[in-house]
Amino acid sequence: MTETVYRFGAPGAANTRRGRVLEVSDAELDAVAALADPATLLPLLRRTRLSRNLAFLAAVLRGSDASARADDECRVVRRSFELLSAVQRRAPARAREVLLHPRFGAWAAVCAVDADIGRQAPTAHLASFAAAAAARAGMEFDLELPSVGGAVVLPGMGAWTGPATDTARIRGTAGGVLAPHGYRWTPIRRLRAPLARGVLDIEFDDLPATPAAWSDAVADTETADTASAETDSMDAVTSGAAMLGTVTSDAGMSGAGMPDAVMPGAVMPGTVTSDAVMPGTVTSDAAMRGGVTPGAVMSGAVMPDAVTSGTVTPGAAMRGAVTSGTTTRDTKTSGTESADAGVAWTPWPDTEFELWRGAFAEAIPLLAAAVPELATPLIRGIRAILPRRAKTYPFTSATLVDMFGAAAMIQPDDAVGMATGLLHEFQHSKLSALMEIRPLIAVERPADLPSPWRADPRPASAVLHGVYAHLAVSRFLRRAADHAGSAPVPAAEPVRGQTLLGCETLLDSDRLTPAGRRFVTVMRHTAATDIGDRTTVRWQ
Numbered sequence: 001m002t003e004t005v006y007r008f009g010a011p012g013a014a015n016t017r018r019g020r021v022l023e024v025s026d027a028e029l030d031a032v033a034a035l036a037d038p039a040t041l042l043p044l045l046r047r048t049r050l051s052r053n054l055a056f057l058a059a060v061l062r063g064s065d066a067s068a069r070a071d072d073e074c075r076v077v078r079r080s081f082e083l084l085s086a087v088q089r090r091a092p093a094r095a096r097e098v099l100l101h102p103r104f105g106a107w108a109a110v111c112a113v114d115a116d117i118g119r120q121a122p123t124a125h126l127a128s129f130a131a132a133a134a135a136r137a138g139m140e141f142d143l144e145l146p147s148v149g150g151a152v153v154l155p156g157m158g159a160w161t162g163p164a165t166d167t168a169r170i171r172g173t174a175g176g177v178l179a180p181h182g183y184r185w186t187p188i189r190r191l192r193a194p195l196a197r198g199v200l201d202i203e204f205d206d207l208p209a210t211p212a213a214w215s216d217a218v219a220d221t222e223t224a225d226t227a228s229a230e231t232d233s234m235d236a237v238t239s240g241a242a243m244l245g246t247v248t249s250d251a252g253m254s255g256a257g258m259p260d261a262v263m264p265g266a267v268m269p270g271t272v273t274s275d276a277v278m279p280g281t282v283t284s285d286a287a288m289r290g291g292v293t294p295g296a297v298m299s300g301a302v303m304p305d306a307v308t309s310g311t312v313t314p315g316a317a318m319r320g321a322v323t324s325g326t327t328t329r330d331t332k333t334s335g336t337e338s339a340d341a342g343v344a345w346t347p348w349p350d351t352e353f354e355l356w357r358g359a360f361a362e363a364i365p366l367l368a369a370a371v372p373e374l375a376t377p378l379i380r381g382i383r384a385i386l387p388r389r390a391k392t393y394p395f396t397s398a399t400l401v402d403m404f405g406a407a408a409m410i411q412p413d414d415a416v417g418m419a420t421g422l423l424h425e426f427q428h429s430k431l432s433a434l435m436e437i438r439p440l441i442a443v444e445r446p447a448d449l450p451s452p453w454r455a456d457p458r459p460a461s462a463v464l465h466g467v468y469a470h471l472a473v474s475r476f477l478r479r480a481a482d483h484a485g486s487a488p489v490p491a492a493e494p495v496r497g498q499t500l501l502g503c504e505t506l507l508d509s510d511r512l513t514p515a516g517r518r519f520v521t522v523m524r525h526t527a528a529t530d531i532g533d534r535t536t537v538r539w540q
Contacts, residue, residue, distance in 0.1 A: 022048055024438040029515060032434065033522035035472055035530075037377045045381075045433040049404040050100055052436065056108035057081075057099075060123050063115045073124045076144055080130040083141050087130070091137035098133040102384055102403030103155040103205075106212030109402040113213075122146070122211040124167075132157055134172050141172040151208035151345045152180070158187040159207045161345060186347055191357055191385060193364030200364050203384035204356060205406070208345040214400055214408070348387055355411060356387065362415035363422060370479040371423075374472055378426045381405050385422075397421035401432035414487045416480060423476055427469040440464060440516030449505055452498035460511035464520070467502040470495050471523055475530055499527045 022044060024032075031038050064077040088095040098104060107125050114121035127143045132154040134141040145152050150164040154177075160168065162183030171178045179185055189204045348356075367375040383405035388398075390410050396417075398408040407425035412418040435441070441460050451458040453466055477492035503524035506512060512520060 022051070022437050024434060026515075026518070029438060029519055030522050032430075033468075033519045034526045035475060036373055037430075041430070041434075042377050042381050044437075045404070045430060046100060048433050048437050049105060050096070053099055053105050053108050056112040057126075059112045059115055060108065060121065060126065063111075063121070064123060072144070076127050077123045079143060080126040083130040083134055083139075083143065084126075087133040087137050087139060090139065091133075094137040095133050097136070098129050098155070100404070101129070101132075101155050102400075102406035103210050103212070104129050105404060106214075106400060106402040107210060110211045110213055125211055128153055128210065129155060131170055131172065131177075135177050138174050139172065140174065141170075143170055144168070145170050148208060148210075149344060152183065153207050153210055155207070155210065156188065156203060156205075158185055159345070160185050161208075189347075189353060191360040193361045195364070195368065195379065200379050200382075202360075202382055204348075204353065205384040205386050206348045212400060213402060352411065356385070359412055359415050359418040360385070363418035366415050366480065366483055367419045367423060367476070369483040370419075371472070371476050374423060374476065377430070378423060381429070382407070382422065382426055385409055387411065397425050399425045399428035399432075401428070404429050404433055416484050416487045416489055419480070420473055420476065423472050424469045427472050428465055431465060431468050435461075438515055439513050440519055441511055442513040442516065443511045445511070449509060449511070451505070452501045460506065460509060463502050463506055464516070467499055467506065467520070467523055470499045470502070471527055471530075474499055474527070478530070496527055496530065500524060503527065 024041075024044070028038050028041060032041060060077065061081055064074050084095060084098075087098075107122070107129070111121035111123055124146045127145045131141060131143050131145055135154060135157060144167040147163075147165050147168050150161055152160040152162075152168045152170065154170075160170075160180060160183035162168070162180065168180040168183065170180060186207075188207055191202050191204050193200045347353075364375070364379065367378065381404075384403075384407075386406055386408040388408050388410050396410050396412070400406070400408070405426075406429075407422060409418075409421050409425075412421060441464065444459055444461055447457045447459045447462070449458050449460055449463050451463050451466060453470075458466075474492045474495035477490055477495060481489045503520050506520045507517065507524070
């Protein structure tokens with residue numbers, strides 16, 4: 001018997017838009033709003049996010065090339081890019097996998113924002129991603145990787161822990177990676193869930209922190225007074241660089257980035273071209289000559305509390321801006337806990353991991369049975385769960401929009417809680433990427449709209465995100481009772497009612513683009529008619 005294992009890049013990875021502007025048609029937008037994602041959506045969103053990551057990488061390279069510093073970090077950046085380019089030529093799927101890794105997106109966004117505001121960016125961490133790509137491809141390499149608190153991370157693979165030094169020399173051979181002297185290797189653990197055909201396999205990413213815009217103080221009461229709140233659920237959506245603003249394929253990626261013809265060149269609504277990158281032959285020198293300048297990447301910096309909108313408000317430092325929360329904090333970590341906490345990293349105990357594994361193994365089949373139309377894209381797009389502890393993170397689940405396909409979660413009580421959190425957060429991931437190529441918010445002002453899930457006013461983007469996530473959650477809760485066994489299922493009707501209220505708030509405002517008004521109108525119709533076991537929504 002052959003077992004199919006679904007991992008990142010599995011079915012649906014191909015994209016039919018090669019050589020065209022990346023765009024979302026009205027019909028596709030209607031389908032997304034009706035919770036009936038077309039098969040073309042997820043590949044498109046991946047390419048959109050890949051384009052964004054490449055633009056930020058080009059900014060890193062350009063900044064390194066233009067820097068007056070000829071220090072070790074600059075040399076590491078150049079060598080790392082050369083290695084990544086070599087992997088791209090030999091094993092392009094491995095390079096693409098790393099470039100689309102949630103941690104890579106978070107790191108690249110932090111670097112772009114830091115460069116834009118004149119702060120020294122953690123560019124040396126490119127070595128960790130290059131080493132991970134080379135190791136996966138079975139290629140030889142010899143790099144100095146950054147060490148934080150005695151931990152050296154290979155994203156998606158594992159971590160070495162040992163002496164508290166600034167760097168550790170890592171060597172890779174065709175037969176594997178050689179352990180640095182005095183370090184102990186801990187492989188990443190994975191969560192698996194049975195499917196009708198095969199198995200879903202994702203990362204349980206409790207590895208040490210790497211640079212990101214996570215805030216350890218974000219808390220979103222988006223779900224307060226809803227059915228989700230009955231399980232004490234909160235949610236946060238944060239972004240390190242939520243909207244590019246002025247990056248175009250000509251200005252941004254002219255001969256830059258990773259050499260891959262299928263990788264899009266920039267992320268600007270209406271001007272995203274998918275083949276702005278040279279296939280197969282681009283060297284680091286060529287990339288640096290044509291790369292995005294840090295100022296170009298973030299010249300339309302987004303105000304705190306904005307997610308992704310078509311128009312951006314000039315602002316300053318974006319790193320750590322909370323888009324569905326109430327606070328901002330300048331922390332730069334992507335992992336289990338803050339790298340600045342001064343506490344040596346240890347993996348989650350096996351006993352706790354087993355609880356995670358059990359809940360995940362039950363949650364995915366539950367989603368597939370209750371809402372197959374929502375479970376299918378989630379199964380193909382979710383890549384990692386980042387476990388959080390309740391004592392340090394006051395939310396049940398959260399999304400960093402820079403980390404497509406990853407969800408931070410406090411350990412849920414049961415499979416229903418796990419399924420609800422995964423669905424909620426993956427909706428945020430999809431909408432964030434979608435809004436980079438199809439603006440839905442025309443005017444993003446400081447938080448001043450009433451929210452069904454918050455006592456305090458919210459920005460339009462936060463209300464929009466709340467509506468889209470809770471539209472899916474309400475459908476799941478409505479159907480889950482027939483599939484959840486003895487597990488308690490919160491009532492769906494309060495969530496549906498508040499989703500409708502959120503739609504009315506947005507439609508009564510002047511914040512939506514024409515596409516955004518269409519999107520919310522279809523969501524309102526979907527919520528209003530989504531009262532049976534199966535609902536078909538058609539736009540007229």
